[in-house]
Amino acid sequence: PARIAIRGRAGSGRRTLLAAFARIAGRALGVIDTAQLPRDADRFGRGLQLALRRAQLAGLVPVIRGLDEVVFDERDGGEIAREVCVAHPGPIAVISPPDVSPPFPVGHVVIDLPTLSETERTGVWQRALAPTRFWLRDHAGLAARYRVGPGVIHRAVASLAGLDPQLPADDRIDSFLRQSRDLRLADHARRVDRLATWSDLVLPPDIMDSLRELVGRVRHRRTVFEQWGMGRTMATSRGLTALFQGQPGTGKTLVAGAIARELGLDLYQVDLSKVMSKWIGETERNLATIFDAAEDGQVILLFDEADSLFAKRTEVRSSNDRYANLEVNYLLQRLDSFEGIAILTTNSGGSIDPAFKRRLSFRLSFPFPDEDTRAELWRAHLPRELPRGGELVFDVLARKYQLSGGYIRNACLRAAFLAAQEETSLHQHHLERAVALEFAELGKLSTAGTID
Structure with missing residues (x-):
């Protein structure tokens, strides 16, 4: 009996192609959604067997979908389906994402639907x-x-x-x-609605040059990959992945928002707590959903504090180590084929697996702001509409307090509320008091140290 596997991305026309084949044979399709079958291994196999038999009795060509999303404690859905499919006497078709092995013995037909340029x-x-x-x-x-x-x-x-x-x-x-x-x-990421602008950022010239290059690389992809033929020579790494590393508050997340605004794309921050799962294979499936949707919708994915997901592989001492390493291996493979835009942020790049770093398009280190940069940050975070009582001496604040940009922003907002509570304009002492409160909240008795 015929065994056909159609592989491709969601929306690539897999079911439409199978329906055309079935019409030629004078048949219709009977789609079996594995998500609707029982969720334990034994009952899953019996449920699939029954669904195949019903389709055959109704004169339909059974089409199994969703096998890649079925995982049990010790076996995945494809392994169980292989045993069922071998025993079924009639034709069977399967639709799946790219690179998923069909649950058929030798002799089946595989049709891969390519991604359109x-x-x-x-x-x-x-x-x-x-x-x-x-x-x-x-x-x-x-x-x-x-x-x-x-x-x-x-x-x-x-x-x-x-x-x-x-x-x-x-x-x-x-x-x-x-x-x-x-x-x-929606299940794994949230859209960031408030995006920064370039005027909100105070960064060294070399960082700004790299960011302009990053934006240009997105804008001119069609020219380079299609019109200039680079797509034929670059089988992998056609997407754009960037690692932003630096101490907290140095502007990594703000920059991701400014890039999204500049390119007219939506920014989605991945919720790692909803992605990482204790169940075998679940993390990889969640990541596949995110990467596929990002490629289709041309959004920017933001993996904030990405260390936990992109960490170095470890020596295998237990089954937990083995499965953690499998997740890293999957990510490495997926980044190679990823054609979207992803930004990873980390406080310390040392914990990121070196194999990830080799696959990155950009690696930018955000320095702790020096005194001149801190003075500029103080100016940037106080809008012109804010009423000021006398001159605000930003150079003094920059010299006295070694704060990163995030804490300077917090202090400016705090000072504005202190002034509003007193029903007065903003004065220098409001800024000084706000800084002291920032230090106190972090358990620092002196304002002479660094907040990073």
């Missing part, structure tokens, strides 16, 4: 809209922002029902694609 996506948008009365202002812009497959594109076009065809469909389609992406990311 930006130019190819533009063509699919044009062809999908051609039979309709709807139109777009910017096909190429949509193709650049969303790295989705034909299946998603056709669903997005179908969502235009009821729209006035006299109006451009760009906003409606953009909203559909963003909502679809947000649903995939």
